[in-house]
Structures are given as C-alpha cells and as structure tokens.
Amino acid sequence: DTRGRADSKTDRNSLHKDGKGNVIVSVRVRPDVGVKDSKQELEWEVNNKRALVAYKGREGGDYYYDNVFDTQDNNRRVYDAAAKRLVRRVMEGYHGTVFAYGMTGTGKTFSMQGTATNPGVIPLAITDIFSYIRETPQREFLLRVSYLEIYNEKINDLLAGPIQPGLNGQPGPQEEIKLREDSKRGVYATPLKEEIVQSPTQLLRVIARGDNARRVAGTQFNARSSRSHAVVQIVVESRERASTNVSGLKESKRSAIVPGGVRVSTLSLIDLAGSEKAADSKERRTEGSHINKSLLTLGTVIARLSSDKEGDKDKPGSAKDKASKEKHLPYRDSKLTRLLQPALSGNSLVSILCTIQIGSSGSVAAANSHTGETLNTLKFASRAKNNIVSHAKKADESLGSGADAGSRALLDRYRVEIQ
Numbered sequence: 001d002t003r004g005r006a007d008s009k010t011d012r013n014s015l016h017k018d019g020k021g022n023v024i025v026s027v028r029v030r031p032d033v034g035v036k037d038s039k040q041e042l043e044w045e046v047n048n049k050r051a052l053v054a055y056k057g058r059e060g061g062d063y064y065y066d067n068v069f070d071t072q073d074n075n076r077r078v079y080d081a082a083a084k085r086l087v088r089r090v091m092e093g094y095h096g097t098v099f100a101y102g103m104t105g106t107g108k109t110f111s112m113q114g115t116a117t118n119p120g121v122i123p124l125a126i127t128d129i130f131s132y133i134r135e136t137p138q139r140e141f142l143l144r145v146s147y148l149e150i151y152n153e154k155i156n157d158l159l160a161g162p163i164q165p166g167l168n169g170q171p172g173p174q175e176e177i178k179l180r181e182d183s184k185r186g187v188y189a190t191p192l193k194e195e196i197v198q199s200p201t202q203l204l205r206v207i208a209r210g211d212n213a214r215r216v217a218g219t220q221f222n223a224r225s226s227r228s229h230a231v232v233q234i235v236v237e238s239r240e241r242a243s244t245n246v247s248g249l250k251e252s253k254r255s256a257i258v259p260g261g262v263r264v265s266t267l268s269l270i271d272l273a274g275s276e277k278a279a280d281s282k283e284r285r286t287e288g289s290h291i292n293k294s295l296l297t298l299g300t301v302i303a304r305l306s307s308d309k310e311g312d313k314d315k316p317g318s319a320k321d322k323a324s325k326e327k328h329l330p331y332r333d334s335k336l337t338r339l340l341q342p343a344l345s346g347n348s349l350v351s352i353l354c355t356i357q358i359g360s361s362g363s364v365a366a367a368n369s370h371t372g373e374t375l376n377t378l379k380f381a382s383r384a385k386n387n388i389v390s391h392a393k394k395a396d397e398s399l400g401s402g403a404d405a406g407s408r409a410l411l412d413r414y415r416v417e418i419q
C-alpha cells in the first residue's frame, strides 16, 4: 500500500535530460509525524519519473510536477534535484530564480535556509558557486550580493542598517526603494546596497546580517516573516582571465589586455510570504491585504501566462506582441510580480519549490482549513508547471560600455581569489 507516501527511490537524475529543464516545479511534503491528511483526501506518489499528487473527491484530477519530495528527503536532495543545475548555469551566464511558495509553517524557510546540520538551498548554492569558481580557473569572478524584503508592498533594504516595522504603510527611515528596468540587468531595485564578497563565509555572513535586520524590525518575527517576501540576489560577473604572460603587468594595464568582455548574470533566491489568507479581518485590512496583493497578482500572472504562450508562437518578440502582453499580464500591479517579471516572462531559468503539509498537528497549516489551502498550493504549482516558458539565454559578454568599464575595475580589485 503506497498511499500517503512517495516512493523515494525514483530516478531523479534523469529528469533534466529531455532539455526541458529551464523551468522546474517541485512539491515538498513536510513531515508531520504520524498524522495523515485527516480526511484522507490527498495522496501522493511518484510514478516512474513523473511525480503526481492526486486529490480525491472534489474536483479530482492529478497534478504533475518535476519532483515530489517526500518526508524522507533532506535539503541536500531537494537542492540537488531542484536547484543545483540552475546554480551552475547562473555561473555560466544565465539568470536563475528559485522561489519557495506555500502556507506558513510548511517549510519554505527550512528549505531555503535550512539548519546548521541540514543546510538549505541558499547555503548549498553558495558552496556550489565557490566550487564552480575553483573549477573554472580560465575565468575570473566578481560576486555582489543584495538582500531585500517586500513588506506591505514596500521594499526594505536588509543590508542598509535599521528598518522600521513599516506598519500601516508608514515609511521606515530608509530612502524609498524603487524598481527600475534596463536591458542588461533586467528589473532591479534602487538604491539598494550591494556587498562584494570573496568567500563563502563572507557571503553567508552578509545574508545572516540581512536575516538579523529582518528579525530586529519585527516585534513578532514570525508574524513578519510570514507576511513578507525575502529576496537574496547574487550578481555574478565574470570574464576570461588574463593569460599568464600579462599577469606581471600592473592591474590598471591588465584589464585593457583581457580579451573577453564582462558577463553578468543574477541568481535570485526568494522565500515568499505565506500563501494562506490572512486569519482575521484586522490583519487583512492592514498587512494581509498587501501580501495578498503580491501573491494574488503572482497567481494571476501565472494563470494568464498560458494565453500568452499562444501569442508567442505567432509573433515572437514583436513590439505589438510585447505591448499586448504587458496589458493582460499585470506585472506592475505588485512589487513582487514586477521583480519576478524577467523570471516569469522567460528570461530566467526558474525553479519553484512548493511546500505543503499533509496532516493536522498544531501548525498554522492545520489551523486553517488546510485541505483547501494545500490544494491551492498544488494548483499554483501545476499552473506554474504548465504555463511558465523560459527562453533564457546566456548573457552576452559586453565590451566598452561605461558600466562595463566600472565592472572591469571592480573585477581587477575584488575578484574572488582561488585558494
């Protein structure tokens, strides 16, 4: 009887071999010791290489994902199947976005951050980034990291010193952070502090500082963290390394001789707010309404992407096509969707990890009518799987622009040294 448990012996290694690996959607079931879905409505199993979750009774139907992680799978397994390849490709010059979606208490933060003994996607990605740099001596790398949160539809810079709770939409002490777009960087927040980092320890320390800023800002940390979206972005710049016969030259002369331009790509690691509806009406009026706005808009965009695919086939990239897209896809209705626009519209590799909990012990997931919320998460994941199409391309190595000259100087000075 395989009811209620996934077959963890599935061959997950073969998942990416069909070349459709630009968008990976996974479901992770959080352990809930000894308790099954109270009404036995949900069951899940892994069928050959395809994962399915079946919802019995209402609405019926099976949902297909790239991975379903069961309660036996640790963070390493989740990372290896859902994010490792994406991280490597970011190092090669693609944009990559990983985000965790699900109700509060289902394991988003556990999956993204993990614990000291069971590190999550963020620390495992950091380890891989530096391994890649060591394995790629022919290129040199510059790493910049930023960390922001979206709270009440307001962007806070978690690396720029103290932030206020921002209750009722009041501004904190920070300068207002806006989202801008340019062709090379995509959508980015400004002004936003970026730290240059040269070792895994430094990078982890910067992120820990951001986590701390979030903790300090929230009088009730859990309440805040379940209502805000946390976005770590690691910008990777690289260029071909100067050959050994020029390495004796002064730093200032060297960059002029290096043949390649600078390639820039971004890894975004996002821990979304809890997807449940705000529990009481007071909350809904204030903070909850904004969270819902961002997550609702995300849901709307993902749902509408499917009609977008048809337009794509006819006139890829035409001005008319682009204009009509922006009209029916409301990216600009929320900060979250605006920030995720490059990822959702196909310029980035994407991995979505949807977390669910099946069972009914004393968690937020259980306190809500959890079957309905769980089903919402499963549907979200399924729509994302069906609708998001990525045509992500490797970033060009640009030469000669003003910004690029700045990058080259920074690379000269702050590149990661191979130990």
Ligand code: ADP
Pocket: 029, 030, 031, 102, 103, 104, 105, 106, 107, 108, 109, 110, 111, 226, 274, 355
């Ligand atoms: P979320 O960020 O989605 O609100 P958390 O990641 O904070 O949820 O998880 C809630 C609790 O459940 C935490 O105590 C966490 O350690 C635990 N937890 C979540 N997922 C797992 C898992 N896969 N294995 C073990 N513990 C987990």
Ligand code: MG
Pocket: 108, 109, 110, 225, 226, 271
């Ligand atoms: Mg969390």
